[in-house]
Amino acid sequence: MSSPFRWPCLWLIAHCFTASLQAEERDLLNESPYASEVRTRAAHLAAPSPLTRSKAIERLSMMRERSVCHQVSTLLGDPDARVRREAVMYLAINGNRETLNHLIETLNDADWTVRQAGIIALRTATHLKLPYRAEARASVRTPQIEEIKSTLSKLDWDTHISTLIKTAEDTQLEYAERCDAIRAICRTGEANDELVRRIIKLVKPHETKSYYLTGKSAQKVMYQSGGANATTRPPKQFVGACIRAIGRLSQAGKQGESYLISLLDYPHWADQALDAMLDCGGPASIDAVIRHLPDYGFNPSTRHEQHTSYQHIVKSYPASDNPQLCMSDRLPKLYYQGLRVLCQRPLLERHRTAIRAIAPTILATIPNHFDSTVVYSREPLHDMTAYLLEFSGTRKHALDAAWAVIRKDRHLPESFEHKDSFMKLASDYFNTNKTTHPPYASQILAALARESDQIPHLIELLDHPNGWLRIDACRALIFLNAKQAAPKLRSLLTHSPDDATFGVRVDLDRFKLKPIEKQGYDEFCDPSPRFKYAWIIALEKLGDDRDIPLLQHLSTNDQNVLEVQHAAVRALASKSNSGAHRFLQTIERDHPYYSIRLLAREALYRSGTPRLRPTATKKASNPHNKPSSHASDQAGLSYAFIKGPHDTGNHFQISKDQTAYSTTDSGPTYRFGHNVYIYDTHGQHGKLKQLTHFNNAYVADLEVSYDGQWLLFCKRNIDSPDPWWHLFEIHTDGSKLRQITHGPYHDVQPVYLPDDSIAFSSTRLGYRDEYHGYPSTGLTTVNRDGTNIQVVGFNFGRDSEPSVGKDGKILFTRLELFYSRVKTEWTLMSAFPDGSKAQTLYGPERRELFYSIKGAQALSPPRHRVLRITQPQPFGNNQYIINSFRGPMLVGPGREQERFLLPNNHWAVTCPYPLDDQTLLVSAGKRPNPKNLMQAVNHGIYHMNVDDGSLKLIYDDPATSELDARPLRSRPRENILTANPTQQASTPYTGVMICNSVFNSRQQQISDRTKYIRINEGIPVVERHQTHTNHGAAWRNHGGPIGRILGTIPVARDGSFSIEIPADRLVHFQALDSDRQVIGNEINWQYVRPGDNLSCIGCHEKPDTTPVVQHFPLALRNKPVRLLPSDDDILYRAKMWFKGWAPDEREARMRSVNAINTYGRE
CATH class of the missing domain: 1.25.40 (Serine Threonine Protein Phosphatase 5, Tetratricopeptide repeat)
Structure with a gap:
């Protein structure tokens, strides 16, 4: 069986081709790393592999590197459609007047996406309304192409440019129209002092305006429109386009360069000015950047003070760059852009002394691993830092300082003017025994080591007592391609004890007694930071x-x-x-x-x-069960429930009243006790029976079978070699207790499915959440005999508390996280039992309502810990019962209707379960103080009237809380939904995602200006470095995933697109305008199951509306565009450092400042 992409062959060709290029490369330190990257990618344009060629164009396009414009133009005739499409999109950004004729020819391309990209490029470059339909038949397109040729051949460019600048100057026009005129000038205008003067005049009125919304202003806009910068984006983009045009048009003039230098005094525009200098900066720009760089970077004297205010560490920065959190792993944006200028523009001999003078700032502004994802490839920052320190003659001094701290066998000469500063920086956080913070010395080695004589000393560090040094030694050895390290790595891994030998500590009773409170639930007690992952990655590269x-x-x-x-x-x-x-x-x-x-x-x-082929397993039975209705009279029922303590102890970001929760810290399940009981309501006083008799265990998440004869729950042992949550089943008479799942995985929150299998939530997903790094839980299914375990839900947070909807779909809540901290919220979801067709039923549109709930804690609106939706159950026609900090809610029909069932917050109510269309079975207790939600409550079992919220006591033991009560009675089975037949038959690698039209949006800028869609994959976080065995807080793992760009494609004329992407992988979409600027950011991860088709109506469309389809989506007239991962994809750190929202300025860092393997420009 051969791959459609024939990747083995392509990999071999690309490997040999790259090796031949590397053999000819000059020493990196004697050549600008940017110049080296351009030279390498330009050579790849002639590579035998179309994948290599297309990826080279994509990189050069992201870099906005115009020097290869002619070479890229020649690839418009490439035999591979993806290469041609990338070439057209490159020219749309980097082309000029001479490339227009080439673009016209693409309108005859055999591939519709190439044609669509071509007309977008032509309209962007000319600002003309050129009539053309890319999806039409050739007989329709041909006369349109001839008309376009005629129009452009008759164009007087001097007159046209004059018209464009007048359009940009017309303040009566919308900013978007003026912005497009400037972008056309940027592409087809020629260097002209008068033109530059007029554009500068357009920018001046905006110099002191940042157009950055903060606080309640941003919150209000976010709630109303879904975009924190919706009202400020047009003027900001207009000014940004003007500044970029000044750079493009000032390559031979001083006027534009001088103005860009003056903008460095305005932090909110300095980023744009520095980016423009990449096109035109000369010696004066270099001088100015060197002067400003100490203000833009970390202060060498204070960089170690991680928890102080940002302004104490960085002097000059735009407001959008202040994380207002720990920033030691963050790279200041202005500093990065300044470094780009110094590494991309030519340096003179006189700059050597000036750069040497600021060497401490350059050394100090290498971010460390604290609270970060560790990357095992050399990043642009490393190469730029090494290049500039080498240029200034201080790189080896920095290495000597690091070794002097680690080995004590080197020293810096007394004559070195930065001796004290370098030694202080290298000494920061160096402690052999305490590893709360990564020592800076080891990161200096990873960033700056370039010579082979460093290798023996780095090999010695592989088993250094400080685990961070082991990790960074692995990184440095990988960067140096030190094959001689393989024997020691092999030996270390062979003789390293298993992590389980260190024991496991998951005892929730001791939660409040840990050395550092609020650490969350734990795993193996192996040493922290964890370093075996680094050893294996190094062995992969060097063995x-x-x-x-x-x-x-x-x-x-x-x-x-x-x-x-x-x-x-x-x-x-x-x-x-x-x-x-x-x-x-x-x-x-x-x-x-x-x-x-x-x-x-x-x-x-x-x-x-x-x-x-999958291992053959016996399918779950499909028992016959006659339909019956719920009894309206609840008298005489027996109830099963769990008895437990009032205060469970694990209450980090979970209220002690056990109503709702916000993060993953408090464990994979949230309400638990010690044993299962049955209360029979017959008789005057009822009868209590203890069903289980566990002496040293926790039980949670009780459910009852359809016939009312079996109980399902999860259990974990206390102080046991097997402390994991497992699924158990027991007959209601107390017999036949059996364990269903096994192994070092948390399996929780089970529910019976109509086909007699079980859905539950499990850490078998194998991801870590991108907020605090604890194991994510995904929706999972299993047969009742424990066979055929299938993970069917995917997220970077948590799938929780599944139940079965009336239509047979699985209802569940999902903790959605995004870019580490931007979004931490629970939403109500549904999916088929095989995990396909997952959709949001309720939540995102109602953030403002949930923010208004009194007493909800630790909120960072609008998306951080605001939505807390738990314990879903079906109720009525397209309605659902959920729980919140205000107790039970009835939501639906639709996503914008809800009703709180309690008249006030005087009672804490949880575990709602519908008994009929009027009554809920709940756990409830009166709050000792209604104003304090953090107090523990005595929960008893009650009936709750849905109409007025009144409560009727069923059973209450004042000494314990009674939770997860379920009636022991038979109930009808919902429809059994079959799995996707394509998925069952062929289990393909991919699935298809379809959008009817991105223009169907509540955000006007998306409807009006979207030209492209970019698809980003989140590569899951699996490693955790800081753990509970460290001296610091275990939740210091806000690394976020690694972002990977799968591709960018033009949307069809009607806004539709159709893509084929890897199945079961988390992706998100971005709407881009004609300049590839992000104007719509989908802030949630999606996935498609193998062989499945997943479709949406639009992009941030208005909920509960289905627009009348006027035509078949144009993109569906052709096969989906295939966007599959490769080894050469653009990677970036998908972490935003901010809580609650993602304005444009923060998003713009992703593929530039946060880039891992490219010198991107937004």
């Missing part, structure tokens, strides 16, 4: 096929943490050995962690290796 048996052992040893197994499979996936591929086939089919199965699946797909 050989001799490592395969060791890697195979590590990949399946569940006595090690997730990241160790994941890294081992990643290393196996890099091998070309057929034995490794055969082993990956088994991993892809059988590994308990789904993230690892996905990793193996991608490797098999790329290599063309077939997948193994």
